[in-house]
Amino acid sequence: MKLFDAKKNPLGEFLAQRIRKIVICSALLLPLSLIVSCSDDDKKNDAPTSYPYSVGVSDKNQNMPSGGMITSEFSDSPSGSDISKIVDNDVSTKFVTYHSSFYIKWAGSKKMAINYYTLTSAADAPDRDPKSWTLSGSKDNSTWTVIDTRENQTFSKRGQKNEYQFNNNEAYYYYRLDVKSNNGGSATQIAEWTMAGTQIDIDDLMQYASGSSHSNITPMGIHYENRHVTTDEDRVWLKTASNEPVIPSSVGGGRMKEFDVTLYPFGKPIPADVNQHGIGDCSALAVFASMTYLYPDFIETLIRDNGDKTYTVSMFDPQGKRVEVTVTSKFIAEDNGTIKAVSGKNNKATWATVLEKAIMKYNAIYKVQEDIGGIGSEIVAPLFTGNGDSFAFYPGKLTSDQLARAAVISLKQGKLVVGGFNRGGIKIENFETVTAHAFTVMHPSDPTALFAMRNPWGWSPNDNGYKLDGVGNIPDDGVVPGTIDFRIMDPGIAAQSGNLVTVPYTPPSYSVAPDYRRVASYILRQVGL
Known part of the structure; x- marks a missing residue:
């Protein structure tokens, strides 16, 4: 039975993913003593997980144009460096994944025409900075359209916020940042991701x-x-x-x-x-x-x-x-x-x-x-x-x-x-x-x-x-x-x-008649x- 239609309900997608996690963990029947949390964010999480990891984001957040859900393709982030850190408006934290090629997906509660975004480098390890990527939009979480492409990008210093502007008049609920490569590191890390744009319809108000x-x-x-x-x-x-x-x-x-x-x-x-x-x-x-x-x-x-x-x-x-x-x-x-x-x-x-x-x-x-x-x-x-x-x-x-x-x-x-x-x-x-x-x-x-x-x-x-x-x-x-x-x-x-x-x-300009x-x-x- 399909509990949620992710194309129509981003929150449902999030809940479905969490349910799948519970089912997987239950199936493994691991004793509590074997569940390990890594406190050093420079060490890869030992859990052999590959399913996406999603976190709900409040509509009062300062990074994204609405409330919604942020998803990492891989759930291998160290403790304290999960995907929520990329939208927490705090450059001292960071999102880390042990991949050089991966996606980050945003599912917003409002359909927006995004034409501006920023990426901020983390406080250390320049070799982990993203280098090349594409930004795509989707209305149904299925068909994606590339709206911006960047190659060989550099961050001049730690905590550097790079701004990217482009032309886009099409509104989407979903946006996906597909990182193609980093600067040679065994992991990739990003301190902050923000997006902004214009809501060009009132569909959500109907x-x-x-x-x-x-x-x-x-x-x-x-x-x-x-x-x-x-x-x-x-x-x-x-x-x-x-x-x-x-x-x-x-x-x-x-x-x-x-x-x-x-x-x-x-x-x-x-x-x-x-x-x-x-x-x-x-x-x-x-x-x-x-x-x-x-x-x-x-x-x-x-x-x-x-x-x-x-x-x-x-x-x-x-x-x-x-x-x-x-x-x-x-x-x-x-x-x-x-x-x-x-x-x-x-x-x-x-x-x-x-x-x-x-x-x-x-x-x-x-x-x-x-x-x-x-x-x-x-x-x-x-x-x-x-x-x-x-x-x-x-x-x-x-x-x-x-x-x-x-x-x-x-x-x-x-x-x-x-x-x-x-x-x-x-x-x-x-x-x-x-x-x-x-x-x-x-x-x-x-x-x-x-x-x-x-x-x-x-x-x-x-x-x-x-x-x-x-x-x-x-x-x-x-x-x-x-x-x-x-x-x-x-x-x-x-x-x-x-x-x-x-x-x-x-x-x-006109003269006012007496009456x-x-x-x-x-x-x-x-x-x-």
């Missing part, structure tokens, strides 16, 4: 995820399953600009009014074009800002200016097929004539205003969510990206470090990330948290911050200067991270549109203001 929107029926996700199938008549109605959507009941009044449209006020679509006023669709607007932050070129591929004050938007129907929606430059206005729809900094319509109206017109046919008020980010994103795969991390499920890793790695992978707070009123320098509200997650401009979040209002209750476009860096203060939730969405076709932005967002900070009173009440 055990804490929930709320998957993946569907086996449609690429648009579970919210689009078994929905209306597009007819030729639907396509004609959607492309006819004069067919106007109704004003959602959640808006609380207003009228359609024609506004001047400047699709890209700053020359290129940017998050500053997205400023919420009187429609309670913060999740949709957070998605808009995420798309334009990561993929500014993508927004321009979605909208065609017809030159007659109408705009055609490229979208996807519930079955994931392309459909075009044409809207006029009439948008929801307040009774006093100011724009109630999302707008730019000058209270004029932008590309975001056009996309918002396209969603309302789309739902006149498909009725996925007829009232745009309160629409979810996982419903909005696939309308433009064609991919409805997403998942969530609820507040308190991740530690601060895990939350930061989920945000930054997902952004680097091109995922759309929207977040929120379950506690409002927390002041963070120029930023204040509000509840029942969606924010766009971004790379932080402060290197000490976990990540940044942008309020789709385009300002924050604590932002007296109004110039930061509602963006705040989230600190690792032991309070705020525990109040945050994420929705992480696949970018679909957005990822094909051009270069992915992987740097912090820099708000543009710039207009947000409907009912929205402010919803978020506790």
